Amino acid sequence: xxxxxxxxxxxxxxxAVRESKGLSQEGFAAEVGLDRAYYGGVERGExxxxxxxxxxxxxxxxxxxxxxxxxxxxxxxIKGQ
Amino acid sequence: xxxxxxxxxxxxxxxAVRESKGLSQEGFAAEVGLDRAYYGGVERGExxxxxxxxxxxxxxxxxxxxxxxxxxxxxxxIKGQ
DNA sequence: ATGCTTTTCCGGCCACGGCCTATGAGTATC
DNA sequence: GATACTCATAGGCCGTGGCCGGAAAAGCAT
Numbered sequence: 001x002x003x004x005x006x007x008x009x010x011x012x013x014x015x016a017v018r019e020s021k022g023l024s025q026e027g028f029a030a031e032v033g034l035d036r037a038y039y040g041g042v043e044r045g046e047x048x049x050x051x052x053x054x055x056x057x058x059x060x061x062x063x064x065x066x067x068x069x070x071x072x073x074x075x076x077x078i079k080g081q
Numbered sequence: 082x083x084x085x086x087x088x089x090x091x092x093x094x095x096x097a098v099r100e101s102k103g104l105s106q107e108g109f110a111a112e113v114g115l116d117r118a119y120y121g122g123v124e125r126g127e128x129x130x131x132x133x134x135x136x137x138x139x140x141x142x143x144x145x146x147x148x149x150x151x152x153x154x155x156x157x158x159i160k161g162q
Numbered sequence: 163a164t165g166c167t168t169t170t171c172c173g174g175c176c177a178c179g180g181c182c183t184a185t186g187a188g189t190a191t192c
Numbered sequence: 193g194a195t196a197c198t199c200a201t202a203g204g205c206c207g208t209g210g211c212c213g214g215a216a217a218a219g220c221a222t
Binding site: 004006007010048049050051052054055058059063064065066067069071072075 | 085132136139144150152156
């Protein structure tokens with residue numbers, strides 16, 4: 001999984017919310033029930049994370065799943081690098 | 082993947098949008114670039130679909146990715162069956 | 163009833179999602 | 193220097209995401 005731009009944007013949003021709560025990757029990953037190394041890859045956009053893990057992440061971050069995804073308008077813009 | 086309630090809710094929302102556009106599963110799956118049998122499983126909540134496919138599905142349906150996910154309030158409610 | 167379309171379910175198959183261990187780099191504090 | 197954080201990154205492993213064929217089942221017409 002090679003840093004697809006959409007996944008990078010998704011990971012960046014997840015990271016921003018996590019950092020805004022003052023949580024470490026390791027502590028947060030444990031809270032969600034994910035491996036810390038794997039979760040790090042998610043934030044870096046190297047992982048094509050599946051729906052159930054997205055739901056769990058959003059729940060622990062206390063945001064809507066939709067808030068983690070950039071709006072399609074931004075995704076369209078990103079597509080052209 | 083055994084019909085997790087959250088995935089069932091996600092699939093139901095995807096199906097509702099697709100049907101509202103008068104598209105068949107097979108035709109829509111082809112448009113998204115997914116296998117018809119696999120996509121059918123997504124709508125039935127039997128598939129833990131990954132982020133990139135969710136983004137593609139939302140793009141072809143012309144909705145925000147967030148609109149496909151039930152709000153966390155509903156997900157919480159669903160959890161107890 | 164018979165057609166036609168759509169959907170579901172049945173296999174098998176390969177690639178990747180996801181877990182685990184370990185290492186290394188960066189920063190900060192003592 | 194040392195210790196203690198955090199995060200990045202690599203490699204191996206296993207389960208499943210995802211593709212493909214076919215065919216049964218279900219809908220909706222005629």
